[in-house]
Amino acid sequence: MIAIDAYAYNNKLKSVHPAEKSLFAMLTMGMCLTSSTMLTPFIVLVLMAGGIVFKAGIPTRVLIRLLAIPMSFLLISVLTIAISVSTDSSGFWLAQTVKGFTIGIHYPDLLTAANLFLRSLGAVSCLYFLALTTPITELIAVLHTLKVPFIITELMVLIYRFIFVFLETATMIRRAQYSRSGYVSLKSSFRSMSRLFSALLGKVFVKYQDLYNTMAARGYNGEIRVLSQKRPISLRNYFFIAGIEIPLIILNLLWR
Amino acid sequence: MSELILEAVNLEYSYPDGTSALRKVNLQVQKGERLAILGSNGAGKSTLFMHFNGIYRPNSGFIKYQGQDISYKKQDLIELRKKVGIVFQDPDSQLFSASVWQDISFGPLNLGLSEEVVIERVKQAMLDTETTDLEDKPTHLLSYGQKKRVSIAGVLAMEPEVIIFDEPTAGMDPRHSHEFMQILEKLSLEGKTIILSTHDVDLAYSWSDRLAIMYRGEIIAHGLPGELLTRPEIVKRADLTIPWLIETHTELVKKGWLPSSAPLPKTKTDLFQNIPAKSGQQSA
Known part of the structure; x- marks a missing residue:
């Protein structure tokens, strides 16, 4: 990603x-x-x-x-x-019969499968x-011109940005935990992981408040408007x- | 010159959890001045700044902008934030957008300016902060110093009268903090009022016209930097240190290398100029 x-x-x-x-x-x-x-x-x-x-x-x-x-x-x-499994061994294009059960491929099924594979x-x-x-930011701008509701595009902007903020925070916490042997055993791994998540949750609320303050300081009034390149x-x-x-x-x- | 632009009167504030953050803070900011607020971590500098553009509302006391109490009505707050801009300490909490260009355009667009004017301002702010070559970069791929400069550009683009910088040089390398000081110089020449918080006593001493020292939510002293920072009792009480320029100067005077009438140096250059060449080695 x-x-x-x-x-x-x-x-x-x-x-x-x-x-x-x-x-x-x-x-x-x-x-x-x-x-x-x-x-x-x-x-x-x-x-x-x-x-x-x-x-x-x-x-x-x-x-x-x-x-x-x-x-x-x-x-x-x-x-x-x-691949089909059947007790009736007729109609198979390629098959192997073992103790009355036939495992094999019907030709039309093969075509369907190949078609599905290529199509996907x-x-x-x-x-x-x-x-x-x-870039996601430009895709969001396109969605915007397609009249996708503000609330959705704004959420996309914020979620996208904060994926990276939290990823960075999580990486840093994990690194700090590693440097203090946080993952030496299975038990300590579970403990460290749970602490990482609870620390992140706490930070979500702090970051949210900070973000609101900083946006308010730049005149935010309920609608995020930005200019795209x-x-x-x-x-x-x-x-x-x-x-x-x-x-x-x-x-x-x-x-x- | 001494026209008041911002004023805090008997400001008291405590956080919802009960910690008292500001106690009877009185501070006057004059138009066009460079005011440094010195204080150790947790002294209440950031909290005070949040009051200056109405993000926090004081428990008692008030903030005045150009002699008028600020109003906390939505429209008035937008007006106030047009005039008073804050560059926050942590650029990650300020940059909400993934694109540099979009983030800088956020503030000016909120001022209701036309698209052309916004584009113009964004470009100028990027020139001033040397971020033009970052315009296509996503904010999460920037270095700390770059993020910091972009967050400064985001506030400059709003062209406020008063610009507040919360710990601006923390985390910047020497080159970028030097460049940042040049941006400040330029803004001062344009007549902007600048308030800066720091715990770097050397920076505060050399840069500011006036100084306020905060300690545990109170302003324990304010006045001229040369007067305040030469008084050990104040400096000690605020958990700060005496600027190296003053210490060196005092030491040179004490040991007789400088006459006691020598003026207190404001910059390194001043100090070096004060020091006479050794007799016999005089040149030019």
Whole structure:
């Protein structure tokens, strides 16, 4: 999560308007999820991986590591769809019969599983594209222009900021605990961990009060308003998006 | 010159848990002056500052801004906070936004300024604090000194009349604290009133026009820095030390290297100028 965040602020597509990137990622994800062919998810996956690596300049190993995260869930669910166990050994495409039980794969199930696998991975790659190229603060600004209620965007701003404040505090407390042998045994680990959490909880309230005071000092009156950095709107990017999405739509329609 | 801008009259405040934080505090701040508030940790400096722009409400006594008691109505408080800005000690509690640019724009936008003016002010504040190259960085990737400068920019962008700095140089490296002092110098030249709290006696002595010493919620002395900090009984009572400039000067006078008529040096340069060259080594 921290790595994704660091890349979002430091990639070659940083200065592209966030709305353009969001539109691209969301539309492509829509194409990927609505397709009835396996070809579209495959194209989407290649497209997004290429965009992340070549356009945004994110190292390939980072992308592979990130794609490996959903892989474990994905493989488990895909395997349960593909493999069947039955007492009836007919209709299997690939099977092994042991003591009257047949474990194997039906061909249509295999197709469904492969389709599901590619489709999920394609959709995830769209999300990664967005997450790796667009800072949360700019995404929030896009949500703002989409008229998402203030209360939600403000909460997002504060939660996002405070994830890092608390992470830092927790890291510091943990380091201090380690330096006093806080985690030498299982027992002391549990004790140290519980103290870490109770210390953090206490700090939440202190930080909350501090934040309120500092915001009040700068004229806060119940609504957080900030200016976002203006990003140039590029017509070329919209043409590019159209140039990618239209063929995908056609592909999806033709394969119905 | 001696026009009063802020005034605390018989201020008393205790925290909800009963700890008494301020006792009968009287303090006058003159327009355009540099006022340093010296005190050890827990002396009540920050609590006093919270009263100056109406975040804390005193149990008794009052705050006056330009001769008028401040009102705690919402609209009046916004007016007051336009005039009196505070840069807090911990930048992490002040920076609520993840983006430097957004955070600096928060204050001026609350003043109801137009977008163009806000952009202008944000840019100027970033120039003044040398944070322009940080504008795209998220606040959580900044170093402590950078966060501190961004939080200063966030207050400068509101262009207040009075700027209060709570322990501004704590945690800054020598270069940045030197640069910070230059920002202060510039603000003073622009006619801003600056109040600064610190427990750095050397800083307070060299920088301030006037000094107030706090101890356990009381102002135990106020006056000219050269008068207060030469009195060991005050300095000791407040858990502080005598500035090294004064100590060195006194020692030089005592040992006969300087005449007792020599003026008290305000800066290091002053002190060095006072010290005569050894006879026979005179040059230029």
